[in-house]
Amino acid sequence: MLVKAEDVWKRYTIDGPWVLQGVSIEASPGDMIAVVGSNGSGKTTLIKILAGLIRPSRGRVLIDGHNAGSIEAKRILGLVLHTSTLYPTLTVRENLQLYADLYGVRNYDPSSDPVVETLGLSRVLDQPVYSLSFGWRKRADLVRSLLHKPKVLLLDEPFTGLDERGVEDLLAILEEHTLKGGAVIATSPRGSDVPGGSFRKLRLVNGRIVGAE
Amino acid sequence: MRELKALLRKDLTTELRDKGDLIVKLSFAVAAGVVASAAAAYAEEPAMAVAGALIIFTVMTGLFEAYSSFIREALTGTLDGLRAAPVEGWLLLASKALVSSLWVWLELIIFAATAAIFTLGLNPSWPPLLAWTVGEAVFMGGISSFVSASLSYGEARAGGVALLVLSLSIPFLRVSVDPLIVSLSGTYPSPGGLASMSIAALGFTAFTVVLGGLTLE
Numbered sequence: 001m002l003v004k005a006e007d008v009w010k011r012y013t014i015d016g017p018w019v020l021q022g023v024s025i026e027a028s029p030g031d032m033i034a035v036v037g038s039n040g041s042g043k044t045t046l047i048k049i050l051a052g053l054i055r056p057s058r059g060r061v062l063i064d065g066h067n068a069g070s071i072e073a074k075r076i077l078g079l080v081l082h083t084s085t086l087y088p089t090l091t092v093r094e095n096l097q098l099y100a101d102l103y104g105v106r107n108y109d110p111s112s113d114p115v116v117e118t119l120g121l122s123r124v125l126d127q128p129v130y131s132l133s134f135g136w137r138k139r140a141d142l143v144r145s146l147l148h149k150p151k152v153l154l155l156d157e158p159f160t161g162l163d164e165r166g167v168e169d170l171l172a173i174l175e176e177h178t179l180k181g182g183a184v185i186a187t188s189p190r191g192s193d194v195p196g197g198s199f200r201k202l203r204l205v206n207g208r209i210v211g212a213e
Numbered sequence: 214m215r216e217l218k219a220l221l222r223k224d225l226t227t228e229l230r231d232k233g234d235l236i237v238k239l240s241f242a243v244a245a246g247v248v249a250s251a252a253a254a255y256a257e258e259p260a261m262a263v264a265g266a267l268i269i270f271t272v273m274t275g276l277f278e279a280y281s282s283f284i285r286e287a288l289t290g291t292l293d294g295l296r297a298a299p300v301e302g303w304l305l306l307a308s309k310a311l312v313s314s315l316w317v318w319l320e321l322i323i324f325a326a327t328a329a330i331f332t333l334g335l336n337p338s339w340p341p342l343l344a345w346t347v348g349e350a351v352f353m354g355g356i357s358s359f360v361s362a363s364l365s366y367g368e369a370r371a372g373g374v375a376l377l378v379l380s381l382s383i384p385f386l387r388v389s390v391d392p393l394i395v396s397l398s399g400t401y402p403s404p405g406g407l408a409s410m411s412i413a414a415l416g417f418t419a420f421t422v423v424l425g426g427l428t429l430e
Contacts, residue, residue: 085294101219
């Protein structure tokens with residue numbers, strides 16, 4: 001099991017409302033799971049808990065047997081959040097090189113990264129991130145999340161803001177990732193935004209998984 | 214250490230490319246130095262007047278650094294990317310602390326050089342004064358990064374930063390006042406005074422780097 005979230009509950013303050021209420025998710029190699037929920041349903045909180053950025057109030061999350069948030073778990077995770085985590089004043093190349101160093105990827109060259117090629121990012125590699133549109137930033141974020149060849153990809157609203165071609169390219173990359181034994185957990189505000197039949201869709205309402213679509 | 218080098222390169226480059234921030238910091242150092250210098254011209258003991266202004270200025274630089282390190286990264290979303298990477302928290306903090314120390318030191322030197330224009334007897338290149346600025350910069354870099362990391366996601370950061378920076382720096386500033394006054398008067402401070410300041414600076418900074426690193430994990 002690559003991802004195992006058991007009975008995860010979360011609230012941000014001691015007497016605040018529950019953002020997640022007993023969420024359990026399992027993802028095995030080859031799985032593509034889309035968590036679909038409206039704004040405020042807890043999607044981003046769930047992704048951040050799976051990534052180990054936020055601790056759950058109750059429950060636990062294991063990534064390939066390691067506790068979420070541990071260095072071992074982080075090594076096998078790729079994360080794309082809805083807000084870009086790239087440094088706006090650095091170029092795309094500088095951002096990718098930074099993360100290659102942080103993930104211990106030796107001799108990484110963005111110019112020869114096949115994902116850069118597939119997503120058409122070659123021509124913007126030397127542009128500062130602040131000069132890119134939302135869609136291009138999202139593509140660059142995706143390359144950053146894949147450069148260390150993670151087993152698990154966590155994507156918060158990956159299809160939002162992408163044009164048709166972008167969605168097709170992204171889907172091709174995700175399908176290739178799962179064919180190689182990886183797993184994908186993505187979120188989306190609308191089920192209709194999630195392309196194709198590859199994804200298993202789970203509906204999240206008020207912090208509870210209420211069933212599959 | 215590959216990670217630390219990458220983080221240092223990133224922290225330095227992003228700071229240098231943020232021209233607005235750079236200009237504000239350096240202009241503030243010049244303006245504060247001129248004001249201190251003008252005040253010192255009317256003081257009976259110019260060294261004492263400059264010492265007071267230098268201590269206040271040091272705290273202000275620490276506050277600026279606290280607001281512009283992890284807190285800014287949390288607001289722009291880049292901190293999530295760093296925290297998701299397999300890097301120990303203390304390395305993230307050490308990088309910020311080193312770069313913040315460099316900035317604080319640069320600002321202290323500019324302040325002292327500007328203050329020296331109108332203050333007779335003040336020599337910014339006087340070795341004991343230079344040593345004092347290094348110790349002060351190391352300390353403020355560590356404290357400001359620690360405070361920034363601790364409050365990066367907190368609702369209390371608006372008032373909490375000032376309160377924490379002030380309350381954590383006062384004990385150290387008290388230790389560092391005597392060597393500063395002696396240095397500004399053009400003599401060498403006692404080895405004991407400088408030693409206790411250096412030990413306090415390194416001890417406080419190491420403690421905050423380890424503790425602040427835990428808050429980022």
